Amino acid sequence: MLMAEEKKLKIVVFGAFGAGKTTLIKTIDPQSKHIEANCAGGTTTVALDFGxxxxxxxxxxxxxxxxxxxxxxAREIIANGMDGAILLIDATCQFDDFTRHLSDSLQEAKVPFIVFLNKYDTVGAHPEMFSGKFGTAEIRKVSAKDRRQSMDAILQFAGRLTPQPHNGHHHAPE
Ligand SMILES: Nc1nc2c(ncn2[C@@H]2O[C@H](COP(=O)(O)OP(=O)(O)OP(=O)(O)O)[C@@H](O)[C@H]2O)c(=O)[nH]1
Ligand SMILES: [Mg+2]
Incomplete structure (x- = not known):
């Protein structure tokens, strides 16, 4: 008997240095893998995260x-064949040129993306400053340290995505 094929999606998280991308992936998958280096006061991703x-x-x-x-x-390689993207913003920071570049690239590539405003509940956050900055993309307040918020937001976004027919090669070994 033929089984319906399972749905497989590739979602890539983009965002400025220290926005919380690695934190988000650790929150949603405690078994996730990370390639990082030490930097002032913490760590920074030097290759990729995978969860x-x-x-x-x-x-x-x-x-x-x-x-x-x-x-x-590295971002170009990781982005290859993605079905959707998350643009993660540190809501305590300004809207910088790099974040604008990421947003423009995703819009040009016509990749469905959603904006997560991380750290929105911390001192100095100004989440309202980002409204209207990302075209028609949905903007959500999501704390990367909050498992419930992160899971809900990612699963809802994933539900809107259609796997690209030609990207059967991106899957990591089981
Ligand atoms: N208060 C607060 N801090 C957070 C949150 N998410 C991340 N951080 C902190 O922000 C810092 C950077 O987090 P990372 O997850 O390493 O950021 P990143 O986007 O992966 O950074 P790069 O890999 O260097 O680009 C760490 O000190 C985190 O603990 C959050 O939701 N709230
Ligand atoms: Mg990182």
Missing amino acids: RIERDGCHIHIFGTPGQERFEF
Whole structure:
């Protein structure tokens, strides 16, 4: 008997240095893998993050990118074949040129994306400053440290995505 094929999605998380991309992926998948280096006061991603979620037969593979601008080549490789993207913003920071560049690139590539405003509930946050900055993309307040908020937001977004027919090659080994 033929089984309906399982849905597989590749979602890539973009955002500026220190926005919380690695934190988000650790929150949603405690078994996720991370390639990081030490930096002042913490760590920074130097290659990628990889986590996964499985819900109702849908396998979601989530890749995190490095936020440092010099790693553009890594972001391009990781972005290949993505079905959707999350643009993660540190809501205590200004809307900077790099974040604008990421948003413009996603819009040009016609990749469905959603904006998460991280750290929106911390001192100095100004989440309202980001409204109207991302075209028609949905903007949500999501704390990357809050598992419930992060899962709900990602699963709702994933529910809107259609797997690209040609991207059967991106899946990591089981
Ligand atoms: N208060 C608060 N801090 C957070 C939150 N998410 C991340 N952080 C902190 O922000 C810092 C950077 O988090 P990372 O997850 O490493 O950020 P990143 O976007 O992966 O950074 P790069 O890989 O260097 O681009 C860490 O000190 C986190 O603990 C949050 O929801 N609330
Ligand atoms: Mg990181």
